[in-house]
Amino acid sequence: MTKSTKQWYASWFNTPYYHILYKDRDYSEAQGFMDNLTNYLNIPEGGKILDLACGKGRHSIYLNTLGFNVTGVDLSEQSIKHARQYENDTLKFNVHDMTKPYPDTFDAVFNLFTSFGYFEDENCNLETIKSIKTELNKFGFGVIDFMNTNYVIENLVEENIKTVEGISFHQKRSLKDGYITKDITFEADDEQYQFQERVRAFTLEDFEVLFKKAGVHLLDVFGDYKLRKYHHKTSERLIMIFK
CATH class of the missing domain: 3.40.50.150 (Vaccinia Virus protein VP39)
Structure with a gap:
């Protein structure tokens, strides 16, 4: 799920x-x-x-x-x-x-x-x-x-994995339709989770x-x-x- x-x-x-x-x-x-x-x-x-x-x-x-x-x-x-x-x-x-x-x-x-x-x-x-x-x-x-949107876009890390407390957070970043988005997927407590952070650029x-x-x-x-x-x-x- x-x-x-x-x-x-x-x-x-x-x-x-x-x-x-x-x-x-x-x-x-x-x-x-x-x-x-x-x-x-x-x-x-x-x-x-x-x-x-x-x-x-x-x-x-x-x-x-x-x-x-x-x-x-x-x-x-x-x-x-x-x-x-x-x-x-x-x-x-x-x-x-x-x-x-x-x-x-x-x-x-x-x-x-x-x-x-x-x-x-x-x-x-x-x-x-x-x-x-x-x-x-x-x-x-x-x-x-x-x-600072200009700095963020110039230094955008498109994809990485960050592991915290045994949870591996897969993060994908992009600029789309005037928004900087970060798609975050991970597994925790035997469930799959998916969230997106979306901030106006x-x-x-x-x-x-x-x-x-x-x-x-x-x-x-x-x-x-x-x-x-x-x-x-x-x-x-x-x-x-x-x-």
Whole structure:
């Protein structure tokens, strides 16, 4: 039996296998990014941050240790269920669709680790940015941390196998119809699984069009987690600050 999904982000993120495949993510790098970002934005002590598409909450939890009042939201019920064990008076998690405004305002709204551009409906991308605008208070900043599509395409590894916890994940990557896709197949617990990650191949110019339509202003662009200058060919990340 092969288990798969069309609305991939709604179910793939809900599986334990997603977190197994990506368990080797660099947490120290992620924490360094949060240090650099909050210092750059000069978020006030005790300031409110919305972590949009927070997953299991690794960024939210760390931001909270820095003294910020953090709300993490995600579409994945399983991820939020896991994250809630870390809740306290200044750290909360909720299941929420990021295309709709969250009923509060914040000093910063972070959308991190390429948690954008998944939607089947193109309009959902614009609605997400409009929602972020609504979620920002008068002095708030929005941040989208996206892949640098130019760099990814130039360095695309078409196929490989990654073995984690005894599971061999076969990964095939391609650029098709304006999306970067990754087809993932593997066997676990005596069953065959098949998932596809599909992310819109947005460039900086594409985001600029969306920002204009949403009525927000792009303030700064960085190319990595140390907040160094963005270069469209060589930077690994596309980190955009707007309000």
